Amino acid sequence: MAFGWIDEQAAQRRRAGLVRTLRPRPADSPLLDLASNDYLGLARHPEVVEGAARAARTWGGGATGSRLVTGTTELHAELERELAGFCGFEAALVFSSGYAANLAAVTALAPHGSLIVSDAGNHASLIDGCRLARGSTQVVAHAEPDAVRKALQTHEGPAVAVSDTVFSVDGDAAPLAALAEACREHGAGLVVDDAHGLGVLGAGGRGAPHAAGLAGADDVVVTVTLSKSLGSQGGAVLGPARVIDHLVNAARTFIFDTGLAPAAAGAALGALRLLRREPERAARARAVAAELHARLTAAGLEAVRPDAAVVSVRAPSPEGAVTWAADCRAAGLAVGCFRPPSVPDGISRLRLTARADLSEGQIERAVQVIGETRP
Ligand code: PMP
Numbered sequence: 001m002a003f004g005w006i007d008e009q010a011a012q013r014r015r016a017g018l019v020r021t022l023r024p025r026p027a028d029s030p031l032l033d034l035a036s037n038d039y040l041g042l043a044r045h046p047e048v049v050e051g052a053a054r055a056a057r058t059w060g061g062g063a064t065g066s067r068l069v070t071g072t073t074e075l076h077a078e079l080e081r082e083l084a085g086f087c088g089f090e091a092a093l094v095f096s097s098g099y100a101a102n103l104a105a106v107t108a109l110a111p112h113g114s115l116i117v118s119d120a121g122n123h124a125s126l127i128d129g130c131r132l133a134r135g136s137t138q139v140v141a142h143a144e145p146d147a148v149r150k151a152l153q154t155h156e157g158p159a160v161a162v163s164d165t166v167f168s169v170d171g172d173a174a175p176l177a178a179l180a181e182a183c184r185e186h187g188a189g190l191v192v193d194d195a196h197g198l199g200v201l202g203a204g205g206r207g208a209p210h211a212a213g214l215a216g217a218d219d220v221v222v223t224v225t226l227s228k229s230l231g232s233q234g235g236a237v238l239g240p241a242r243v244i245d246h247l248v249n250a251a252r253t254f255i256f257d258t259g260l261a262p263a264a265a266g267a268a269l270g271a272l273r274l275l276r277r278e279p280e281r282a283a284r285a286r287a288v289a290a291e292l293h294a295r296l297t298a299a300g301l302e303a304v305r306p307d308a309a310v311v312s313v314r315a316p317s318p319e320g321a322v323t324w325a326a327d328c329r330a331a332g333l334a335v336g337c338f339r340p341p342s343v344p345d346g347i348s349r350l351r352l353t354a355r356a357d358l359s360e361g362q363i364e365r366a367v368q369v370i371g372e373t374r375p
Contacts, residue, residue: 199229
């Protein structure tokens with residue numbers, strides 16, 4: 001029978017208690033949300049929503065075509081200029097998602113005969129970029145600039161190292177300055193995914209590369225998502241103008257994809273302007289993360305010290321993580337639950353988002369629920 005093998009896989013997942021299901025979220029959910037990636041609490045901010053609405057009224061419900069045909073509006077150009085300016089890079093290119101931006105950056109910068117050195121903890125979209133690229137990939141130990149250096153040593157030809165700036169599971173930061181140095185010693189480029197850094201790290205949320213002194217570097221390329229701190233949807237690549245021009249001509253997820261929806265561009269632009277006016281939002285997200293970590297630790301829970309706004313709490317087992325998250329939900333708290341196959345075996349986590357708009361009372365309540373439901 002066609003697809004018969006799927007049933008066996010489904011049965012295995014059921015036996016292991018690891019079935020994933022979709023749970024539509026009502027607009028007026030009563031849950032305290034520590035599960036979303038809305039780090040600055042901007043997704044429903046009136047200025048962000050109005051940015052989306054105005055863009056849809058002006059430009060319509062969709063971009064109407066690929067970027068190289070009809071899908072580049074003046075709004076896309078404006079967003080690219082402002083995003084590049086904010087993060088300190090020469091140019092930017094927006095994509096329909098951060099996933100597509102990562103596929104673009106890695107595939108277009110790793111031609112046949114090149115080497116990609118990829119951190120073992122990288123996000124799935126960077127991993128998929130490596131899989132799609134013509135170059136060959138060497139996976140190296142997590143957050144080890146010396147491992148990157150060693151991998152680059154023996155290679156002749158173009159090379160690029162790729163890394164998340166903030167790793168999505170544990171919320172730990174990559175040693176960006178040291179990585180850039182290792183790359184420079186070997187004339188290699190550095191591509192970093194700042195999905196969890198933009199809006200949280202760096203002065204006023206300008207991102208991890210900015211904080212590491214890499215903004216505007218001619219050998220550094222940054223990818224971001226518009227869907228976390230900026231409360232919208234979409235992604236972007238930032239870097240030297242010649243790299244961005246290359247992507248326009250060579251990146252398949254740019255060329256063959258419909259342009260970012262105008263409403264998403266308008267929302268992201270609204271959030272970016274808000275962040276410029278209210279730079280303290282970034283520091284507040286970091287402070288909430290530090291406080292969550294301190295309170296969890298004081299309650300005897302094993303939490304990873306956060307470098308940005310992701311706070312990761314160790315769970316005893318994949319099944320334990322699932323039950324723990326479900327019990328939190330039953331007590332009114334939404335938390336993320338990471339377990340295999342999303343993460344390697346042996347690493348199951350509750351993943352908490354330290355949103356800038358959480359009150360002291362909400363932080364206290366969240367820690368109390370997590371402590372009381374601990375398996
Ligand atoms: N990179 C990282 C590190 C992410 O966590 C995510 C989102 N889960 C992405 C890329 C993909 O971004 P998007 O959701 O905009 O496709």
